[in-house]
Amino acid sequence: MLRISEYSALAEAKIRALDFPKDKLSGLYAPIAYGMQAGGKRLRPTLLLMAADAFGNCREKAIMPAVGIEMFHNFTLLHDDVMDNSDLRRGRPTVHSKWDENTAILSGDTMLTLATKYISEVDDAILRPVLDTFNDQALRVYEGQRLDMDFETKEEVALDEYIDMIKAKTGALLGAAAKIGALIGGASKEDAEKMYEFGIMLGVAFQIEDDYLDTFGNAETFGKPIGGDINNNKKTFLMVKALANGGSNAEALKAALKMTAGPTKVKTVTRIYEAMGMPAISKAEVANYSSKALAAIKKTSLSDECKDAFRKLIDKLITRNK
Amino acid sequence: MLRISEYSALAEAKIRALDFPKDKLSGLYAPIAYGMQAGGKRLRPTLLLMAADAFGNCREKAIMPAVGIEMFHNFTLLHDDVMDNSDLRRGRPTVHSKWDENTAILSGDTMLTLATKYISEVDDAILRPVLDTFNDQALRVYEGQRLDMDFETKEEVALDEYIDMIKAKTGALLGAAAKIGALIGGASKEDAEKMYEFGIMLGVAFQIEDDYLDTFGNAETFGKPIGGDINNNKKTFLMVKALANGGSNAEALKAALKMTAGPTKVKTVTRIYEAMGMPAISKAEVANYSSKALAAIKKTSLSDECKDAFRKLIDKLITRNK
Numbered sequence: 001m002l003r004i005s006e007y008s009a010l011a012e013a014k015i016r017a018l019d020f021p022k023d024k025l026s027g028l029y030a031p032i033a034y035g036m037q038a039g040g041k042r043l044r045p046t047l048l049l050m051a052a053d054a055f056g057n058c059r060e061k062a063i064m065p066a067v068g069i070e071m072f073h074n075f076t077l078l079h080d081d082v083m084d085n086s087d088l089r090r091g092r093p094t095v096h097s098k099w100d101e102n103t104a105i106l107s108g109d110t111m112l113t114l115a116t117k118y119i120s121e122v123d124d125a126i127l128r129p130v131l132d133t134f135n136d137q138a139l140r141v142y143e144g145q146r147l148d149m150d151f152e153t154k155e156e157v158a159l160d161e162y163i164d165m166i167k168a169k170t171g172a173l174l175g176a177a178a179k180i181g182a183l184i185g186g187a188s189k190e191d192a193e194k195m196y197e198f199g200i201m202l203g204v205a206f207q208i209e210d211d212y213l214d215t216f217g218n219a220e221t222f223g224k225p226i227g228g229d230i231n232n233n234k235k236t237f238l239m240v241k242a243l244a245n246g247g248s249n250a251e252a253l254k255a256a257l258k259m260t261a262g263p264t265k266v267k268t269v270t271r272i273y274e275a276m277g278m279p280a281i282s283k284a285e286v287a288n289y290s291s292k293a294l295a296a297i298k299k300t301s302l303s304d305e306c307k308d309a310f311r312k313l314i315d316k317l318i319t320r321n322k
Numbered sequence: 323m324l325r326i327s328e329y330s331a332l333a334e335a336k337i338r339a340l341d342f343p344k345d346k347l348s349g350l351y352a353p354i355a356y357g358m359q360a361g362g363k364r365l366r367p368t369l370l371l372m373a374a375d376a377f378g379n380c381r382e383k384a385i386m387p388a389v390g391i392e393m394f395h396n397f398t399l400l401h402d403d404v405m406d407n408s409d410l411r412r413g414r415p416t417v418h419s420k421w422d423e424n425t426a427i428l429s430g431d432t433m434l435t436l437a438t439k440y441i442s443e444v445d446d447a448i449l450r451p452v453l454d455t456f457n458d459q460a461l462r463v464y465e466g467q468r469l470d471m472d473f474e475t476k477e478e479v480a481l482d483e484y485i486d487m488i489k490a491k492t493g494a495l496l497g498a499a500a501k502i503g504a505l506i507g508g509a510s511k512e513d514a515e516k517m518y519e520f521g522i523m524l525g526v527a528f529q530i531e532d533d534y535l536d537t538f539g540n541a542e543t544f545g546k547p548i549g550g551d552i553n554n555n556k557k558t559f560l561m562v563k564a565l566a567n568g569g570s571n572a573e574a575l576k577a578a579l580k581m582t583a584g585p586t587k588v589k590t591v592t593r594i595y596e597a598m599g600m601p602a603i604s605k606a607e608v609a610n611y612s613s614k615a616l617a618a619i620k621k622t623s624l625s626d627e628c629k630d631a632f633r634k635l636i637d638k639l640i641t642r643n644k
Contacts, residue, residue, distance in 0.1 A: 024469070025465055025468065025469075027468050027471070028464060028465055028468040028474055040397060079427055079428070079431060081425075082427060083427060083428065102404075102405040102471065104462055105401055105404060105427060106401070106405070106467060106468060107466055108431075109401060109430075109431075109434065110461065111466045112431065112434055112435070113434070113457050113460045113461055113464070114461070116438055116457055117454075117457045117458075120450075120453060120454075120457070124449075124450055125448075127449055127450060127453075128442075128446060128449060131438075131442060131453070132439075132442075133451075134437050135438055135439045135442070136439075138435045139432065139435055139436070142350060142428055142431055142432045142435070143347055143350060145428060146347065146349050146350040146428060147346070147347075149349070149424065150346075150349055152423070225627070237356075252484075285460040
């Protein structure tokens with residue numbers, strides 16, 4: 001197998017080489033090219049390519065489905081940015097602020113169909129399971145997004161509700177990437193399911209780490225201002241877990257959530273989290289889900305070398321600073 | 323073959339019987355059920371079922387793809403209503419006005435994936451051509467919608483640009499419905515292409531008739547206020563063709579388009595159209611594209627009885643009042 005950075009470079013190169021209609025249809029396709037060229041970790045196509053190589057040494061055959069998984073991810077970002085009214089992503093104007101909201105909606109729709117097309121570029125023999133995996137996990141992503149939106153107006157969110165939400169919103173697509181890559185590589189049904197489980201657990205670990213970085217990360221390396229979740233009273237792992245723990249600190253947290261957004265609020269809430277030991281609790285939960293991800297990999301029939309490649313991917317994601 | 327009304331009744335019954343997740347996911351699925359139960363002509367699933375029966379007497383096998391085509395159509399309506407900021411459709415509040423814009427975006431996305439799932443409920447042997455047809459025509463629909471949006475800010479639109487736009491925005495999905503139905507019925511590649519051509523031409527005739535009804539129809543039977551296109555300065559067949567004809571009436575039309583929206587503007591523009599003979603010109607163009615649709619059907623290997631069923635469908639659509 002190649003190194004992780006080599007897989008992401010393969011995906012990046014193919015994405016940069018995508019050729020969209022220009023001229024009179026540029027109003028539809030230029031925003032798609034823009035959205036796709038925002039860079040980022042390319043985690044989902046990397047995972048898909050790794051799985052294809054691990055099971056069948058066939059990253060070339062997996063490249064368009066890998067691009068498709070990233071196209072789907074970027075479609076969700078385009079529409080999420082409209083829904084959240086976010087003006088910036090990775091330091092650049094979002095599509096709806098660079099163009100307009102209608103463009104973001106319509107070009108986003110187009111990306112979903114393009115994603116389905118790219119995902120379908122597999123051998124006929126596996127088209128059905130690949131397509132079913134993609135569609136079913138796409139539904140899980142929307143369901144997760146809906147739950148996340150519903151959480152905004154919910155007074156209390158239980159920890160297991162939160163975990164279920166991120167399994168759907170973040171885990172499902174990583175699960176789909178790992179499973180589709182495995183199917184392309186010729187994995188058995190059992191191995192493909194283990195890879196799906198791996199992706200789900202990796203997604204949960206990834207999201208809890210993301211929640212942690214939004215409060216305790218470094219603004220420069222994280223790429224966005226620290227404390228955004230706190231200012232938006234977002235139901236993150238930190239908040240849900242802290243409120244579930246109860247006690248005087250949880251009461252203080254409830255009071256702090258009523259403060260006006262700004263640096264003082266961020267500082268106050270951060271100190272309460274620290275007093276409650278949330279950084280360590282958060283890290284322990286990331287480690288917990290990383291272990292579950294690793295356990296799924298260990299149950300596959302892959303060689304030790306391949307298993308180790310996925311272990312490295314887990315390590316890379318949970319020790320990241322962006 | 324059954325009667326046209328029996329095919330649309332079959333589609334309607336299956337749509338009414340769709341069972342969506344309730345409880346905590348009702349925020350995602352209730353708007354979908356609402357959007358799907360708005361009624362309407364069910365033209366696209368009717369066409370798909372007719373084609374499946376004509377070629378293979380297998381409407382039962384075609385029912386879920388038929389629902390999928392209607393689900394896709396309704397997804398575009400949900401997002402179009404957000405983009406147009408329309409509060410009413412078929413006399414009921416639109417999804418984004420009954421719920422909110424974010425709900426319409428996210429539930430619309432979900433409908434696109436559900437549509438793809440339903441369309442894929444075909445035999446493995448034809449999954450690839452059915453899926454490709456659906457995805458390619460979906461892209462054409464978005465391209466048509468983009469062109470239509472671009473027309474809003476264009477001073478002049480040529481007649482062939484307008485026809486190309488409606489071939490994409492309206493024709494492509496009818497083409498997909500006819501072709502997918504034919505494929506499910508076991509049609510040859512040649513016959514499937516003829517059915518696609520039939521759908522495209524039927525779509526153009528249908529849209530020009532729709533443009534005509536928006537100005538010259540009866541408000542009660544048409545189901546929406548007459549003159550909406552005039553008040554919105556929409557680039558319809560009537561406007562594009564009238565401006566292309568030139569002369570003093572075209573100059574008068576240009577002046578009238580600058581009037582404030584309201585009954586006086588509608589009356590003024592309507593009278594100019596009448597003075598230019600636009601009702602007859604419009605009817606002649608509908609007849610022209612209906613002939614092209616019928617010519618495509620005649621080139622298929624279908625029996626005379628089946629050909630006649632599609633001729634009746636054309637007649638029904640171009641003599642409608644809603």
